Amino acid sequence: MAKAVRQSEDQSAAAALGRATAHLLSLQNPDGWWKGDLETNVTMDAEDLLLRQFLGIGTAEQTTASAAWIRSHQREDGTWATFHGGPPELSATVEAYVALRLAGDDPAAPHMRAASGYVRDHGGIAAARVFTRIWLALFGWWPWEKLPDLPPELIFLPRWAPLNIYDFGCWARQTIVPLAVVSAHRPVRPAPFELTELHTDPHDPYPDRPLAPAHTWDGLFQRLDRLMHRYHRHALQPLRRIALGRAARWIVERQESDGCWGGIQPPAVYSLIALHLLGYRLDHPVMKAGLASFDAFTVHTGDGRRWMEACQSPVWDTCLAVIALRDAGLPGNHPALLAATDWLLAEEVTERGDWAVRRPRLEPGGWAFEFQNDTYPDIDDTAEVVLALRRIDHPEPARVEGAVRRAVSWTLGMQSRDGGWAAFDVDNTSPLPNRLPFCDFGEVIDPPSADVTAHMVEMLAEVGRTADPRTRRGIDWLLRHQEPDGSWFGRWGTNHIYGTVSVLPALVAAGIGTGHPAVRRAVRWLENRQNADGGWGEDMRSYQDPGRWAGRGTSTASQTAWALMALMSAGEGPRHPGEQGSPAVERGVAWLTATQLPEGTWDEPQFTGTGFPWDFSINYHLYRLVFPVTALGRYLGALPLGAVGQAERSSRTDGPVRPAGRP
DSSP states (O other), X not given: XXXXXXXXXXXXXHHHHHHHHHHHHHTOOTTSOOOOOEEXXXXXXXXXXXXXXXXXXXXXXXXHHHHHHHHHTOOTTSOOOSSTTOOOOHHHHHHHHHHHHHTTOOTTSHHHHHHHHHHHHTTOGGGSOHHHHHHHHTTTSSOGGGSOOOOGGGGGOOTTSTTOGGGSXXXXXXXXXXXXXXXXXXXXXXXXXXXXXXXXXXXXXXXXXXOOOTTSHHHHHHHHHHHHHHHHHTOOHHHHHHHHHHHHHHHHHTBOTTSOBTTBHHHHHHHHHHHHHTTOOTTSHHHHHHHHHHHHTEEEOSSSOEEEOSBOOHHXXXXXXXXXXXXXXXXXXXXXXXXXXXXXXXXXXXXXXXXGGXXXXXXXXXXXXXXXXXXXXXXXXXXXXXXXXXXXXXXOHHHHHHHHHHHHHHHHHTOOTTSOOOSXXXXXXXXXXXXXXXXXXXXXXXXXXXXXXXXXXXXXXXXXXXXXXXXXXXXXXXXXXXXXTSOOOOSSBSSXXXXXXXXXXXXHHTTOOTTSHHHHHHHHHHHHHOOTTSOOOOOGGGGTOHHHHTTOSSOOHHHHHHHHHHHHHTTOSOOSXXXXXXXXXXXXXXXXXXXXXXXXXXOOOSOOEEEETTTEEEEXXXXXXXXXXXXXXXXXXXXXXXXXOHHHHTTSOXXXXXXXXXX
């Protein structure tokens, strides 16, 4: 009887895998790549409207469509959050409110009164983040004198000097340089309306923030900021002109071939504003290309709404899809996988970027996250692309191995002194940038993280570098950074579940036995965090309140798949046909199969990706599909091929095939 029940469960999981595999294959672009939508929050849409208002290029159609999207995300209390189900967020509410006023919404309308009331009750514009107040300062809604000053002369600081631009993470660096230009000009465009309703005290709308004690870092930098404001009034104009010119060259040199900067929204919008202030006309090729790049970031919903992606993730999505499809049983020479491989090989970054400032003799090699971002390839994408490429039976193996060899060499050269790996830079760990009054928009440095380090260790084990001293230092880093509860902190995914699923497969691949105490602690932590419905979930609030939220939240497809992948890597899955995995694994698989939608994917409004912990959350729309495919494929890897559903089987090429799940 138990065997019959097991066979029925296998068929259900196999059918779910077949539907999911077929759906994933149907999403592949003819050029070979996959890309799911990358959803963040309505500040992207509000800032798009503010940018167009500032440059005088907005259209009624764009404004109407963006406003409709923003309205659709307003909550019943009149506020906006930065992730699904999250708490109200003041700055997002301010920016969304202003965007709707630009669209013509009446401030006396109930939805607008609810929003403005929340803003006033929570400190008004004065309590909003610096970046929100910068957008308002562009129209005179906030005085520049009440914002932290950022002099463009910082471009002169040598690499060894504290707070030079390379002390900032690449995303912050690309934003800080153009904002220094904007800060020097302090432009004000005529405001189309007043915003008095967003001030707590109309008689004192621009209150000074209290000074922290002088002996603290915050107090020191607040007083330094006052000196910078004095310098702004008496700046040496010849020096300032040289600084602005150098900043302009720095910005233009980093524009990618698609017109964007770094493939992400903040550097792009501020670079366009900065260059425009420096005299670049809207019809200048740099400006035209930059503005045109936003078209690719625009998602039209088909019901009259539009929203903006903050970034795009084709390389990341494609390598994850390749790994998933191999785990689902597709052969390594399947046409879809060969097309994806050819596309990935063409996307290899073979030129030096900002990473070479600290590694000038290191040869390039690797991949970026986006379609075009040669200045900032990242270690995380590169490690996962190598893991994908190693599983492909390509007709030109030397071509693949050449790209893998360059990637391994480059990523090994990007190891930080403490043995870990960060996403983009080496030893980008100075604590000073986060102390600046200007930098309240999330993480601005790029220290090593458990998830990136784990992906590197797993990749190095895959290419036979387990005994390499650098790999062993990475393993030691991971073991040192296990949390007391047994999990690992996830920097680029939410959060402890993501960190743990990154680390466990890496440790096991690198020869750490499944009985190792660190592995067993992680397994117990995952088992204890399983929801009553059999799934797993973790709310973004775990970044602020790990004691309450680490590993806790509504079950999601991606996070359930992550937990299953971690548990199976630790030996908790079925090992042979007819056997069962651990109770936690069986319940997790049952949850995935029971919640699958008819078209083969899963519903997942929750945000499970991370840009900046807590401050900037992401819903990768492909995560809800690609990770369940991986998890179900690995779960079924011990089953005979005949157990795989017809929908999946029909997509294969002829010839003998075995499920390709990794242990």
